[in-house]
Amino acid sequence: MIHRLFRHIDAGTTSYTDETGANPVSSYTCADRLDRERRTLFRDTPLLVGFSGRVAKAGDYVVEEIDGRSILITRDREGAVHAFHNVCSHRAAPVAQGSGNARRFVCPYHAWTYGLDGTLQSIPDGRSFDGVCKSAHGLSEIPSAEKHGLIFIRPGGGDPIDVDRHLAGLERDMAAYGFDRFHHYRSLTIERQMNWKLCPETFMEGYHLQYLHRESVGPIFFSNLMAFDSFGPHTRLTLPRRRIMELRDRPEEDWRLIPETAIIYNFFPNVTMVVQAGHVEMWRSYPSGDATDRCKVQVSVFTPEAVETEKARKYYEKNIDLAIRTVDGEDFPLSEAIQSGHAARAHETLIYGRNEPALTHFHASLNGALGA
Ligand code: FES
Ligand SMILES: [Fe+2]
Incomplete structure (x- = not known):
């Protein structure tokens, strides 16, 4: 060169x-x-949203506004990156704001609580939600991929991302x-x-x-x-x-x-x-x-x-x-x-x-x- x-x-x-x-x-x-x-x-x-260092450690998260949609990017306990719609399964409030390190996300509206991997962990007054299966009501995940220190997401959902093919x-x-x-x-x-x-x-x-x-x-x-x-x-x-x-x-x-x-x-x-x-x-x-x-x-x-x-x-x-x-x-x-x-x-x-x-x-x- x-x-x-x-x-x-x-x-x-x-x-x-x-x-x-x-x-x-x-x-x-x-x-x-x-x-x-x-x-x-x-x-x-697939959209590049940042370097791996944006969510460097387990529990790190960042909320990104991407073409008008609020997207929550996390790194779970096992070190895997996830991207979710930042939208509560209950009545659609955003569950996280800004960036930081968290063990879980507690929705500010009625405190439904989600893990870093998006699973719904708890519902206050669960008796009122009889028949609502927690395992089916985690955060809505969208495809994400991490390679070469780059994080990509596909905001509209769909196929997994093959980073090298995309590059x-x-x-x-x-x-x-x-x-x-x-x-x-x-x-x-x-x-x-x-x-x-x-x-x-x-x-x-x-x-x-x-x-x-x-x-x-x-x-x-x-x-x-x-x-x-x-x-x-x-x-x-x-x-x-x-x-x-x-x-x-x-x-x-x-x-x-x-x-x-x-x-x-x-x-x-x-x-x-x-x-x-x-x-x-x-x-x-x-x-x-x-x-x-x-x-x-x-x-x-x-x-x-x-x-x-x-x-x-x-x-x-x-x-x-x-x-x-x-x-x-x-x-x-x-x-x-x-x-x-x-x-x-x-x-x-x-x-x-x-x-x-x-x-x-x-x-x-x-x-x-x-x-x-
Ligand atoms: S909207 Fe999130 S707990 Fe109700
Ligand atoms: Fe310039």
Whole structure:
């Protein structure tokens, strides 16, 4: 990969598609289109929801809002991950909130109690529920799978998830990183007035680095220069930092890719993972109800070591702040303005340059999945 990046640097090139691409603006504004996306992409497709470290220990749990549904993710006593609808079997109250470590979940409404594996353990005043069989009224479980330190769920139910098959070649990268040893550092939610696709798209090219990010991360990277690869519907961009040039003076056996690049994955359809030297960011974008121009972005940061000392905290805060400030302070405000531009229907189509192959690939994959 480093040789490949050097070839681009020497020639002043980047990864290209054969032809420019186009995409109708209506894919950001059409309610029918969003409806199909929600049914197909956010119900049936396995969705990456985080690293194993989000629920590291037995009893850890987290409640996630995924396209308007409250999903409870747990790790049981045996270490297995589960995902449930966070909906009580009695009268549908949510049984858990936020995240933490628990031995059981007690519904706040009438205290029906569930185990980490979703089994219904107790019903207060059980005599009033004669004939209700506890074993048949646990939490409603949805398919989940954990591999390479990644947790996937299929929110709409259905078949079990085969992670490697879903990763379509990316499993080799994922197995190599050792993400199963990473720690959850921090998560936050960002709500924005833009179509959910504008979040993954903002990470899909390096063409804008020297312009939009002139004052922030732009100077750190080569602009409009990256190596693009696709794996089934997923994509990977490898963007070189300018200091990669220093490797040329060093023996090749000392070359390391990760410190000299940002590697950006799109886990089809909605998750961007940015791998940098010190930490990994995950940006998960979901539609907000049936509004074509609203999304909820969950940002999580994972670190290779537990952040326990003040010094480590300062180091990570500095890197993470720059990353989040850049995206939330520069990319997303522009993405919201883009959404307004789409609403104005100034143009019928958007144009993707030959230097923006991930965007062309993303939309071809979306159209394929939607049968559009
Ligand atoms: S709704 Fe949960 S105990 Fe009644
Ligand atoms: Fe950007």
